[in-house]
Amino acid sequence: MTQSLADISQALLDAARKAGANTADAIVVQGTSISIDVREGKLEQAERAEGTDIGLRVLLGQRQAIVSASDTRAETMTAMAERAVAMAAEAPEDPYIGLADEDQLACDWDVEALELCDPSDEPTPETLQGSAVKAEAAGMAVDGVTQVQSASAAYGAQKFHMSATNGFSAGYARTSRSISCVAIAGTGTGMERDYDGDMRSFQSDLRSASDIGTTAGERAVERLNARKPATGTFPILFDERISASLIGHLLAASNGSSIARGSSWLQGALGETVLPDDLSLIEDPFRPRVSGSRPFDAEGLPTQRRAVVENGVLTGWTLDLASARQLEMVSTANAVRGPSSPPSPGNWNLSLTQGNRSRADLVADMGTGLLVTSMIGSTINPTTGDYSRGASGFWVENGEITGPVNECTIAGNLRDMLRRIIPANDARTYLSRVVPSLLIEGMTLAGA
Secondary structure: OOOOHHHHHHHHHHHHHHHOOOEEEEEEEEEEEEEEEEEOOEEEEEEEEEEEEEEEEEEEOOEEEEEEEOOOOHHHHHHHHHHHHHHHHHOOOOOOOOOOOHHHOOOOOOHHHHOOOOOOOOOOHHHHHHHHHHHHHHHHOOOOEEEEEEEEEEEEEEEEEEEEOOOOEEEEEEEEEEEEEEEEEOOHHHOEEEEEEEEEOOHHHOOOHHHHHHHHHHHHHHOOOOEOOOOEEEEEEEOOOOOHHHHHHHHHHOEHHHHHHOOOOOOOOOOOEOOOOOOOEEEOOOOOOOOOOOOEOOOOOEOOOEEEEEOOEEOOOEOOHHHHHHOOOOOOOOEEOOOOOOOEEOOOOEEEOOOOOOHHHHHHHOOOEEEEEEEEEEEEOOOOOEEEEEEEEEEEEOOEEEEEEEEEEEEEEHHHHHHOOEEOOOOOOOOOEEOOOEEEEEEEEEOO
16 A cells, blocks of 8 residues: 555654654655657657655754655665664754744644645646647747747646654645747857746646747847947846846845855845835745745744835845754744755745836836846855846847847946846736846946
């Protein structure tokens, strides 16, 4: 008889206790994934993977060790527990590790309300191939597209369960559906490439394959005949496609692990202004059908809606139990982990306050500058916040887009940049990170 994920995690805990662990927690992840790639209307690659991964963390006082495997036989779990206890005995002491207290644990939630798992049937490989073929055909139908580099459709389903010796035991399932297309326009050294794609929890929410292919093709054609922009100080408008990366740098700097290590450009900035005073950054793990939603974190604490930044002011760090103890604070229930890794702080769904003007309005107001739609490479100093990235996009003259540009670098300092952002109103509200296009005045641009 096949064991349930809850039974497997409990068996891991039993093995850990028998091997001599003081406390322990266990994670079991069971997943299925299917991926189909097509080229020139024919199947190019098909992959299917199924498996169960198990992870066991044991603690001996203030020493811990983690082992993982993809074998759920009883003898394997026994060997894992014995090995983990032996490893923990040799590990250095960490005064901040430890399981949650019983009164900290999540005890009441509604997984169904989060709608993490599409109840419809798993798509057949033929269905996925049909979606990929449609995306490719739509991309090729765009005038100026010379080839479609790749067109793909995929499905994933995952079940997760966590148990710990403090009494916590719970899990949930989630699904994902995706379609993507990469189109190439032009020939020879004048070729340009761009993409489009969509990923959703529910099939019914997924954009059509034809729309995705057409958008990828149109974006590639728009990039043809690009030139280098001028060098100087200009306003830079980060398109909604890539603007979330700026907020990602803010989240990395406010991560409790970085703060505890003293390696963040936001060190000492708690309670200070980090965004314009009319903007807030809200974390909400309870949004239905969104990939970052979850009822509890990887240490069994109840997740919560909170303001990371409220009216421009940084209100707190993102913390798991260990970083919270080190900083003498309370966990924000943001622990993430996999079967082979210990808990660490991470973020769920984030939404930045949107503006009241469209991207076109911001383009018209910026005069002469750069609309960035793609970035490559990254030189970010996590301690000082100095920022430098390769970019491409469209040059703006007198408030109008005049043509594509590439091979340039934009630079500034994140702390100064984020204080000056001006948001548009074009964020896609179904994404896990809802961030509109962002305009920043006075950035350094290195081009021709």
